[in-house]
Structure formats: C-alpha cells, structure tokens
Amino acid sequence: xxxxxxxxxxxxxxxxxxxxxxxxxxxxxxxxxxxxxxxxxxxxxxxxxxxxxxxxxxxxxxxxxxxxxxxxxxxxxxxxxxxxxxxxxxxxxxxxxxxxxxxxxxxxxxxxxx
Amino acid sequence: xxxxxxxxxxxxxxxxxxxxxxxxxxxxxxxxxxxxxxxxxxxxxxxxxxxxxxxxxxxxxxxxxxxxxxxxxxxxxxxxxxxxxxxxxxxxxxxxxxxxxxxxxxxxxx
Numbered sequence: 001x002x003x004x005x006x007x008x009x010x011x012x013x014x015x016x017x018x019x020x021x022x023x024x025x026x027x028x029x030x031x032x033x034x035x036x037x038x039x040x041x042x043x044x045x046x047x048x049x050x051x052x053x054x055x056x057x058x059x060x061x062x063x064x065x066x067x068x069x070x071x072x073x074x075x076x077x078x079x080x081x082x083x084x085x086x087x088x089x090x091x092x093x094x095x096x097x098x099x100x101x102x103x104x105x106x107x108x109x110x111x112x113x114x
Numbered sequence: 115x116x117x118x119x120x121x122x123x124x125x126x127x128x129x130x131x132x133x134x135x136x137x138x139x140x141x142x143x144x145x146x147x148x149x150x151x152x153x154x155x156x157x158x159x160x161x162x163x164x165x166x167x168x169x170x171x172x173x174x175x176x177x178x179x180x181x182x183x184x185x186x187x188x189x190x191x192x193x194x195x196x197x198x199x200x201x202x203x204x205x206x207x208x209x210x211x212x213x214x215x216x217x218x219x220x221x222x223x224x
Contacts, residue, residue: 006157042118042216043214045211102160102163104160
C-alpha cells in the first residue's frame with residue numbers, strides 16, 4: 001500500500017540553528033499539506049500545495065518558515081532560525097484532489113529545539 | 115469560522131466496554147466529517163468518514179453518524195480492545211482545508 005514518506009523521524013537541534021524536513025507524498029497526489037502538531041493538541045495546517053503552487057500559507061510564520069514543492073512532487077519545509085517554541089511534531093499529508101477527499105498522513109518528524 | 119469540539123480525555127475503559135467519544139462541529143456549508151486515530155509516535159490514520167447528513171461511516175468496529183440537526187459526529191464502538199488505546203481526532207473539511215479537534219486519548223485496560 002502506498003504511503004507518505006517523511007524524514008527524518010526525529011530531529012534535535014539547538015535554538016537559532018536551521019532545520020529542514022522532507023516529505024514524499026503518495027504517487028499521483030496533487031495536493032500536499034504540512035501540519036504542525038503541538039503536544040496534546042490537534043494538527044494545524046501550516047501550508048497547502050496544489051501541484052507546485054501554494055494554495056494556503058496563512059498560518060505559516062514566514063519570517064522563519066519556508067516551504068517548497070519545486071516539481072510538484074516531494075516537498076521541503078525549512079525553519080531558520082529555530083526557536084524553542086517550534087518543538088512539535090511536523091506532519092505531512094497528501095490527497096488526490098483537495099480536502100474533501102481523504103488525506104493520508106506520513107509518520108511525522110518530531111522536532112526538539114534545545 | 116469553522117471549528118470542531120471534542121470531549122476531553124483521557125477516556126479510561128476496561129476491555130470489552132462500550133465506547134463513545136463526543137464530537138460536535140460548527141461549519142458553514144456542508145462539510146465532510148472524519149475520525150482519525152493516532153498511535154503513540156505515529157502519524158494520523160483515517161479511521162472513518164461521512165460526506166453528507168445521515169451517512170454512517172464505519173471501520174474496524176467503529177461507527178459514527180453524521181447528524182446535521184445536532185451538528186454531531188460521535189464515535190462509538192461496542193466492545194473496545196487494549197489495542198484501541200490511542201488518541202482519536204474528529205475533523206471536518208472546510209472550504210479548502212481540514213480542521214481538527216484537540217483529540218481525545220483513549221486508554222483501555224485488560
């Protein structure tokens with residue numbers, strides 16, 4: 001069964017350092033999402049791509065976060081510089097065409113900022 | 115704006131007990147409704163969904179009915195197992211994105 005791949009699974013970084021996460025969606029899924037999940041809360045959407053275009057990045061802290069999906073396939077989420085409050089699980093999801101269809105989630109990257 | 119409210123956890127049950135996790139929503143239009151499950155250290159897995167009023171989603175013994183009149187989508191299971199211990203998230207699809215509740219932790223003891 002096809003799955004969403006994410007790496008790394010765990011990342012520990014020091015405050016003010018740069019960190020990057022990678023996501024490879026299910027083949028053929030045009031829509032890709034990055035979520036942040038703070039411990040004890042539900043996921044919150046950071047950015048949504050349709051193919052290579054950003055559809056929604058209203059909750060992305062653009063002063064330090066960036067996301068790209070250059071060829072409309074895999075995607076990278078970057079944080080620079082990392083802050084203590086960025087410690088969270090970063091989840092990637094994909095769907096075949098928009099949010100009313102099922103979103104399939106990857107295993108996530110657990111980020112700890114020290 | 116659109117939102118989802120779930121009952122607070124943890125919900126603690128003995129094996130074979132009946133489970134209900136309450137979920138209510140506020141939305142404009144006609145959203146689809148979902149239940150996702152998250153096991154420790156893992157991402158979210160879709161458990162079931164319903165796309166219109168009175169639809170019943172079901173999977174692995176879990177059920178939820180889309181109730182437009184009460185704006186609810188409560189999750190139920192007749193007999194829980196220890197392996198059902200996880201965090202359960204109710205979610206709705208708004209105009210263009212998925213909105214999650216805060217999650218309800220279920221702990222099932224033998």
